[in-house]
Amino acid sequence: MSITSYNGSALIAMVGKNCFAIASDRRLGVNFQTIACDFQRIFKIHDKLYIGLSGLATDVQTMHQRLQFRHKLYQLREERNMRPETFASLVSAILYEKRFGPYFCEPIIAGLNDDGTPFICTTDLIGAKQLAKDFVVSGTASESLYGACESMYKPDLGPDELFEVISQALLASVDRDCISGWGGIVHVVTPDQVITKTLKGRMD
Amino acid sequence: MECLFGFVGDGFALVVADTCANQSIVVQKTTEDKITCLDSHKLLGCIGESGDRVQFSNFIQKNMNLYHFRNGIPLSTSAAASFTRCELATALRKAPYQVNMMMAGYDKRTGPCLFYLDYIATLQKLNKGAQGFGAYFILSLFDKYYQKNMNVEEALQLVDKCIWEIGTRMVASPANYVIKIVDRNGARLLARRGRNMSPNLPYAKIS
Numbered sequence: 107m108s109i110t111s112y113n114g115s116a117l118i119a120m121v122g123k124n125c126f127a128i129a130s131d132r133r134l135g136v137n138f139q140t141i142a143c144d145f146q147r148i149f150k151i152h153d154k155l156y157i158g159l160s161g162l163a164t165d166v167q168t169m170h171q172r173l174q175f176r177h178k179l180y181q182l183r184e185e186r187n188m189r190p191e192t193f194a195s196l197v198s199a200i201l202y203e204k205r206f207g208p209y210f211c212e213p214i215i216a217g218l219n220d221d222g223t224p225f226i227c228t229t230d231l232i233g234a235k236q237l238a239k240d241f242v243v244s245g246t247a248s249e250s251l252y253g254a255c256e257s258m259y260k261p262d263l264g265p266d267e268l269f270e271v272i273s274q275a276l277l278a279s280v281d282r283d284c285i286s287g288w289g290g291i292v293h294v295v296t297p298d299q300v301i302t303k304t305l306k307g308r309m310d
Numbered sequence: 311m312e313c314l315f316g317f318v319g320d321g322f323a324l325v326v327a328d329t330c331a332n333q334s335i336v337v338q339k340t341t342e343d344k345i346t347c348l349d350s351h352k353l354l355g356c357i358g359e360s361g362d363r364v365q366f367s368n369f370i371q372k373n374m375n376l377y378h379f380r381n382g383i384p385l386s387t388s389a390a391a392s393f394t395r396c397e398l399a400t401a402l403r404k405a406p407y408q409v410n411m412m413m414a415g416y417d418k419r420t421g422p423c424l425f426y427l428d429y430i431a432t433l434q435k436l437n438k439g440a441q442g443f444g445a446y447f448i449l450s451l452f453d454k455y456y457q458k459n460m461n462v463e464e465a466l467q468l469v470d471k472c473i474w475e476i477g478t479r480m481v482a483s484p485a486n487y488v489i490k491i492v493d494r495n496g497a498r499l500l501a502r503r504g505r506n507m508s509p510n511l512p513y514a515k516i517s
Contacts, residue, residue: 113432134432134434136428136432139445139446139449140449141426141434141436141439142426142434142436142439145434162430163428163432163434164398164399164402164428164430164431164432167395167399167431167432167433168399168431171396207403
């Protein structure tokens with residue numbers, strides 16, 4: 107089994123009208139054995155910036171700690187939060203530092219700019235950034251996720267509709283992948299609030 | 311064929327490990343304690359490569375002591391688990407420790423907790439978990455019989471079910487086990503179980 111499919115993961119981020127949604131599955135497994143159904147893959151960097159990390163669980167946790175450290179240092183020095191584009195460049199740089207011994211994780215970054223416009227991007231495991239205007243996906247179920255998102259996505263959705271679309275896309279895709287799933291969690295972020303909901307899916 | 315498992319009960323956490331030290335086909339020792347008391351209210355059960363197991367668990371124990379000595383208060387269980395994960399993660403891409411662990415502890419404010427720690431530094435807080443080949447059998451038994459807030463008697467019955475299952479269905483299963491508990495009174499040995507007990511040890515036999 108490949109190292110990136112050792113633990114299993116599925117992540118989506120989608121853009122809506124002045125909002126974004128980021129969703130992940132909750133399974134932590136070791137090859138085909140399931141260890142936990144509440145593994146955290148999406149991390150809050152600040153109120154308007156979230157990062158989801160797919161791939162090897164240990165590198166997910168290490169990357170999260172490193173990024174949290176860098177962002178807190180940035181906050182102390184600059185006395186403000188990082189903009190999403192800046193953060194994406196930071197993630198890309200940190201991953202490329204390990205070009206010949208990489209972290210086996212593929213992040214998706216989702217944030218709201220100061221003017222309220224949403225920003226999403228993904229990178230591969232060595233930091234090649236890909237910006238997108240509609241959705242980004244990552245994880246072992248990524249092929250299914252691309253198909254589900256492509257067919258279900260519509261531009262300029264409001265927060266409630268966006269939640270519906272991203273949840274259905276996630277649940278449909280993880281049901282086709284044996285090493286991801288076991289529930290889901292969705293964060294819908296608007297300029298005023300963050301709504302977090304857990305999804306009850308097939309637990310198998 | 312080592313086994314390590316644990317779960318959280320009503321105000322306590324239990325860790326069970328086998329006590330067999332093997333070197334290829336030879337059973338060197340059947341009373342090897344694989345669960346270290348990190349401090350008064352923490353247990354670290356550790357299985358894997360024997361050198362790494364002993365060295366790493368002692369290393370973590372001494373670091374817990376050092377923190378307490380320097381700062382006057384002990385680390386919380388989640389902080390201890392996080393520290394252990396960081397040590398494993400730092401060593402992972404240099405000289406990895408090949409140890410799988412379950413860390414259990416009792417904190418005054420948050421109560422008992424259990425952490426699963428992989429050899430590649432995957433950390434997860436759990437109510438029930440298992441490591442090693444025994445996990446394939448034990449996790450299914452947990453799914454069926456584990457309930458939240460079990461008392462110590464019910465917990466021991468579940469442990470006995472797990473030990474019986476491993477003994478019956480796993481090839482080269484370990485003969486003896488040690489059960490340690492951590493609750494508000496501290497971390498201590500609770501019981502031992504097994505076949506082929508040394509005649510000098512006053513432990514109960516299971517049939």
